[in-house]
Amino acid sequence: MSVLKINKLTKKFGKLTAVDQLDLTIEEGQVYGILGPNGSGKTTTLGMILEVVAPSSGSFEWFGGVENVAARQKIGAILETPCFYSYLTAVQNLRIVAHIKKCGTSNIDNILKQVNLFERRNDKFKNFSLGMKQRLSLAAALLSDPPVLMLDEPTNGLDPEGIAEVRQLIRDIAAQGKTIIMASHLLDEVQKVCTDFCILRKGVKLHEGSVHEILGETNVVEISSTDLDQLTTTVSKFEGLEKLEKENGSLKAFLKEGQSSDHLNRFCFDQGIALKKLIPQSKSLEQEFLKILKEND
């Protein structure tokens, strides 16, 4: 059963179409990234599926069509930094959230441990760093143990350490089997955290698929051996070679379609050359992202 099915969802603000006929399906256990530049319609999409923004047309269905109130209880969401009370401690703030969500307080210590704030549980919110505040927001969203977590730009404004902590936390939460839906304008964030993603531009979905699939090997292999001249001469005879470039004491072999680093390795071995280095270059989401944008120009 899909967690969420979005069907031709559209939001217009006057003349501007912020989200345009969006179709998406999110499956259980996915960490689904909605990737797009500022203004591409990510927050509006999250707002609609949380029912805080009314769609202009189209529809969506949570958990195979359960009632909206029941669905809402299964979703922990952070769209903005929630309003915690600055003079109250982490524990006191979470008690208030638990009261509002009617979900009991017995889980608070565990969740504080999970988000790595247990040691600071009796510190006031106003003394927290931005990263700690963000982790407390995650704790609040996790309080009712929802199977789905929805995050909007979860690392916005954080320093590199805070970013790494929050990303690790998201991966840990995903490892518990929760489904995570997150909006991000950061390619490397989606690459590092998400299993699946779509690209939005001006409200239109340009691409969707698995992160793993899009990040396969390129046709470029970096190789070296003790005698680079001999390696150049030999590899130039390899039938599967498109071109060869010298780079910083290594060779960059561009292979023809259907050829792999294994083929090249075997060829060198058969020619009596032991490679010192054989590194197939992986694709980066950035390269693929730019390619997708270009294809859709």
Ligand SMILES: Nc1ncnc2c1ncn2[C@@H]1O[C@H](COP(=O)(O)OP(=O)(O)OP(=O)(O)O)[C@@H](O)[C@H]1O
């Ligand atoms: N309440 C509103 N009234 C009018 N226009 C709006 C409103 N909310 C959003 N928009 C516009 O809709 C478009 C999509 O905005 P949205 O916030 O969904 O994008 P986003 O991808 O989340 O960008 P960001 O990362 O900057 O939040 C933008 O052009 C924005 O200006």
